[in-house]
Amino acid sequence: MSFELLKPQVETIISNSTKTKNERLQAICQLLESNIDYYNWVGFYFVNGDKQELILGPYVGEPTDHTVIPFGKGICGQVAVSNKNFVVPDVKAQDNYIACSLTVKSEIVVPIFVNGKNVGQIDIDSNTLDPFTEKDERFLEFVCEKVSSIL
Numbered sequence: 001m002s003f004e005l006l007k008p009q010v011e012t013i014i015s016n017s018t019k020t021k022n023e024r025l026q027a028i029c030q031l032l033e034s035n036i037d038y039y040n041w042v043g044f045y046f047v048n049g050d051k052q053e054l055i056l057g058p059y060v061g062e063p064t065d066h067t068v069i070p071f072g073k074g075i076c077g078q079v080a081v082s083n084k085n086f087v088v089p090d091v092k093a094q095d096n097y098i099a100c101s102l103t104v105k106s107e108i109v110v111p112i113f114v115n116g117k118n119v120g121q122i123d124i125d126s127n128t129l130d131p132f133t134e135k136d137e138r139f140l141e142f143v144c145e146k147v148s149s150i151l
């Protein structure tokens with residue numbers, strides 16, 4: 001399904017006030033993982049209060065041991081510090097990378113801002129090499145902006 005068709009579905013999920021925040025985030029993960037064939041693990045990490053670490057939130061895909069990630073570690077930890085999207089076409093080419101599954105070949109992480117503060121991120125792993133384009137970045141920025149409205 002195209003990003004343009006997914007956008008209104010993201011909005012519908014986010015605006016459903018009968019569901020909890022985490023239920024809505026889980027539904028976003030499900031929507032993305034099941035409709036974009038190269039999105040094979042979709043999850044959220046959030047900054048843990050005043051601590052310099054990220055905590056795993058709702059996700060869809062293989063369970064991961066990496067439920068806590070210190071700032072600066074791995075792709076996720078680097079985005080917590082840089083406040084910038086991080087597109088990794090080939091995870092094998094990265095030194096500062098935390099492997100969650102041997103099947104993962106690429107990754108994209110996009111930060112979530114609330115009032116200009118980096119509060120978390122959406123993290124997507126793919127089993128395909130180099131699948132992400134600027135269209136993914138723009139779409140995921142849209143998703144993160146919608147998500148920030150319920151945090």
Ligand code: SME
Binds near residue numbers: 043073074099
């Ligand atoms: N690969 C990530 C760790 C999180 S897993 O992808 C779920 C990283 O290097 O930060």
